[in-house]
Amino acid sequence: xxxxxxxxxxxxxxxxxxxxxxxxxxxxxxxxxxxxxxxxxxxxxxxxxxxxxxxxxxxxxxxxxxxxxxxxxxxxxxxxxxxxxxxxxxxxxxxxxxxxxxxxxxxxxxxxxxxxxxxxxxxxxxxxxxxxxxxxxxxxxxxxxxxxxxxxxxxxxxxxxxxxxxxxxxxxxxxxxxxxxxxxxxxxxxxxxxxxxxxxxxxxxxxxxxxxxxxxxxxxxxxxxxxxxxxxxxxxxx
Amino acid sequence: xxxxxxxxxxxxxxxxxxxxxxxxxxxxxxxxxxxxxxxxxxxxxxxxxxxxxxxxxxxxxxxxxxxxxxxxxxxxxxxxxxxxxxxxxxxxxxxxxxxxxxxxxxxxxxxxxxxxxxxxxxxxxxxxxxxxxxxxxxxxxxxxxxxxxxxxxxxxxxxxxxxxxxxxxxxxxxxxxxxxxxxxxxxxxxxxxxxxxxxxxxxxxxxxxxxxxxxxxxxxxxxxxxxxxxxxxxx
Numbered sequence: 001x002x003x004x005x006x007x008x009x010x011x012x013x014x015x016x017x018x019x020x021x022x023x024x025x026x027x028x029x030x031x032x033x034x035x036x037x038x039x040x041x042x043x044x045x046x047x048x049x050x051x052x053x054x055x056x057x058x059x060x061x062x063x064x065x066x067x068x069x070x071x072x073x074x075x076x077x078x079x080x081x082x083x084x085x086x087x088x089x090x091x092x093x094x095x096x097x098x099x100x101x102x103x104x105x106x107x108x109x110x111x112x113x114x115x116x117x118x119x120x121x122x123x124x125x126x127x128x129x130x131x132x133x134x135x136x137x138x139x140x141x142x143x144x145x146x147x148x149x150x151x152x153x154x155x156x157x158x159x160x161x162x163x164x165x166x167x168x169x170x171x172x173x174x175x176x177x178x179x180x181x182x183x184x185x186x187x188x189x190x191x192x193x194x195x196x197x198x199x200x201x202x203x204x205x206x207x208x209x210x211x212x213x214x215x216x217x218x219x220x221x222x223x224x225x226x227x228x229x230x231x232x233x234x235x236x237x238x
Numbered sequence: 239x240x241x242x243x244x245x246x247x248x249x250x251x252x253x254x255x256x257x258x259x260x261x262x263x264x265x266x267x268x269x270x271x272x273x274x275x276x277x278x279x280x281x282x283x284x285x286x287x288x289x290x291x292x293x294x295x296x297x298x299x300x301x302x303x304x305x306x307x308x309x310x311x312x313x314x315x316x317x318x319x320x321x322x323x324x325x326x327x328x329x330x331x332x333x334x335x336x337x338x339x340x341x342x343x344x345x346x347x348x349x350x351x352x353x354x355x356x357x358x359x360x361x362x363x364x365x366x367x368x369x370x371x372x373x374x375x376x377x378x379x380x381x382x383x384x385x386x387x388x389x390x391x392x393x394x395x396x397x398x399x400x401x402x403x404x405x406x407x408x409x410x411x412x413x414x415x416x417x418x419x420x421x422x423x424x425x426x427x428x429x430x431x432x433x434x435x436x437x438x439x440x441x442x443x444x445x446x447x448x449x450x451x452x453x454x455x456x457x458x459x460x461x462x463x464x465x466x467x468x469x470x471x472x473x
Contacts, residue, residue, distance in 0.1 A: 001461065022461060023448070025441050028421040045455035046448070052416035080455035101460065159462040172266075178290035183266030185423045188437045199426040203262050210261065217283035217318035217337060223239070223260055224402060 001102065001118030001157040001164055002026070002043045002082075005128050005147035008090045008111045009140040014181065015039035015086065016173040018144030020166040020193050022118075022157055027170035027185035035174040038064070038087045042071075044100045044117045045080035054085055064093035082106070084113040102158065109133060114147065118164070120155030127154035141173050141182050145200060152193045169196040182207075205230055239340060239356020239395040239402055240264065243366045243385040244277045244324045246349045247378040251326065252419065253277050254411035256382030258404040258431050260356070260395055265408030265423035269293075273412035274326055276302070282320035282338040282355045285313050292323055302331035309333075320344070322353045340397065347371060352385070356402070358393035365392025379411045379420040383438055390431045407434040420445075443468060 002021035009016065015033050019026055019041070032040030032051030038058040042050040050071050057067045064085040071085075072078040072095070079097040082104060086092050090111040096104045102118030107125045114128040131150030135143040148169065157164040169192040173182040184203055189195045206226075213220040240259035246252070255271050257264055257279070270278035270289030278292030288309055295305045302323035310316045310333075318337035322344060324330050330351045332344040342355035347367035354362055369388025370381050386407060396402040407430040411420040422437045424430040444464075451458040 024444055025422055025437070027423060028418065031417050045451045045458065048417045048452055049415065077455045099455070159460065161462065164462060177287065179269045179286045180266055184263055185265065185425055187423050188440055199263070202426050206262055214284050214286060215315075217315050220283065222339065224400075 001159065003116030003119060003124055003128060003148065003151040003156065004041055004043060004084070004114070005132055005144055005151075006039050006041050006084045006086060006113045006115070007132065007140075007144065008039060008086050008088070009143075010090065010111050012140060012175065013088070014140050014173050014175040015088075016140055016144050016171070016182075017041060018148040018169075018171045019043075020148045020152065020156070020169040020196075022159075022164040022167055024168050025187045026168040027172075027183075027187065030170055030172055033172055033174040033180070034059075035176055035178070036088050038085065039174075040067075040083070040085050041115075042081050042083050043115070044082040044097065044104065045077065047071075047075055047077070047081055050075070050081070050083065058085070058087055063087065064091050068093040068095055082115055082117050084115055086111070086113065114151075116151065116157075118157050118159060120158040120163070124151050124154045124156060127151055141171055141200075144171050144173070145197060148193055149197070165190060166192040168192050171196060171200065239354075240281045240320075241352070241354030241357060241362055241366060241386070241389045241394065242279055242281060242322070243350055243352045243370055243382060243389075244279060244322050244330075245370055245378060245382055245385065246324060246326075246328045247381075248328070248349050249375075250378070250413070252378045252411055252413045253324070253326065254378045254382050254409065254420070255279055256386045256407075256409045257281075258386050258390070258394075258407035258434070260402045260405055262406050263423075263425040264406045265410070265421075265425065268408055268410055271410045271412055271418065272297070273414055273416065273418075276323065276325035278305070278321070278323045279353075280309075280319050280321045281353070282335065282342065283315065283318040285309075285315065285319055288313070288319070288321065296323075296325050301325065302329050306331040306333055320353055320355050322351045324351060340395075348374075350385070352389070354389070354395075356395050358396055358398055358401070361392045362389045362394060365389050379409055379422075379438065379442075382409050382411070383435060386431055387435070403428060404430040406430050409434065409438060 106115035
């Protein structure tokens with residue numbers, strides 16, 4: 001029970017993930033992103049060694065289709081996994097194992113995969129794909145957020161007793177560096193997608209400040225002074 | 239302003255980092271925790287390229303002290319960084335640049351190094367180390383949690399007149415695998431340390447269930463059923 005948009009940005013070459021699920025701390029499992037290498041996600045019944053292995057295979061030069069074959073051949077329980085692999089130029093392989101529970105499936109588009117399991121239905125991944133495609137004018141991370149919000153609004157996850165809430169969510173983007181450009185998580189919350197949006201909009205206000213502070217520490221204003229300027233701006237806006 | 243502790247479990251060889259700060263989403267800037275290699279964390283005015291570089295250098299065989307020297311020569315703003323490095327054997331190098339603001343420093347303890355800046359004073363580091371050492375037989379994630387709480391309870395960040403709250407916090411622990419054993423986060427919260435305690439306690443209840451879904455999915459019960467069982471146990 002999870003829904004995910006995994007993508008490579010055609011404009012910047014960044015790779016990213018937007019994900020929401022009933023499980024807690026889902027960000028822990030999103031360790032399959034690396035700049036100039038690719039993006040990999042294994043979900044449903046997660047095999048945690050898949051993502052690091054797949055990144056190494058992509059770095060060696062294997063195609064996503066072959067990487068996926070390797071992951072399957074290496075795992076006696078591969079039929080329980082749901083996997084998407086995107087390489088650094090946007091080629092894609094995806095798999096929803098027959099033993100995924102509930103409605104499970106994926107939709108592959110130009111440079112992205114929308115996938116999920118234990119969902120209200122196919123319309124959830126369709127809605128994610130549509131929202132991601134429609135948001136071409138937004139920055140990459142906002143496209144990922146728009147996709148998971150659309151998945152939620154389309155009904156999200158459905159267990160045996162009806163709708164399942166999102167209890168954790170994450171949005172991550174990797175670019176030129178070995179470290180994440182954006183890595184934002186909600187680990188335990190009753191409405192994790194809303195909370196992720198709130199955290200993201202708050203963090204957005206700080207991103208430029210944090211970057212500049214690292215590059216040019218001499219001239220950086222103290223953070224609590226920066227917070228005060230933010231509060232003033234909010235007052236003026238109201 | 240941040241206070242952190244890098245720790246090693248001498249019994250298991252597990253390595254980890256506990257961190258909390260006024261800044262948002264600090265856990266998204268903790269890439270330097272690598273199984274069977276070491277831990278490297280740059281803070282204050284962080285140089286984000288340091289930590290991945292430090293891990294690669296340690297994996298090549300360099301000692302923390304030499305890694306620190308290379309950081310110094312690779313960064314024109316090294317004097318603004320606060321850095322602690324520990325390798326898999328527990329060797330430590332630490333640096334608190336004179337450009338760090340407020341009270342700033344680092345302190346080594348048994349199997350750990352505490353470091354922070356923008357703090358109310360050295361008692362915060364003492365509190366962290368005391369928390370880390372208070373129950374040495376516990377799992378490393380619990381020891382790191384107590385370290386952060388010890389730092390908070392000793393006054394945390396700010397000046398004696400103006401306390402600054404912890405708005406984000408994280409604990410990351412690696413064992414032998416390519417992915418972390420424990421990786422819990424609070425990114426935007428008014429009392430992030432208390433919230434991290436809540437997330438960690440909750441995560442520990444699910445840890446075995448999640449692992450079982452990975453290693454033996456055929457036997458895994460649906461998660462909503464597992465959650466109902468948890469609820470019944472609590473009641």
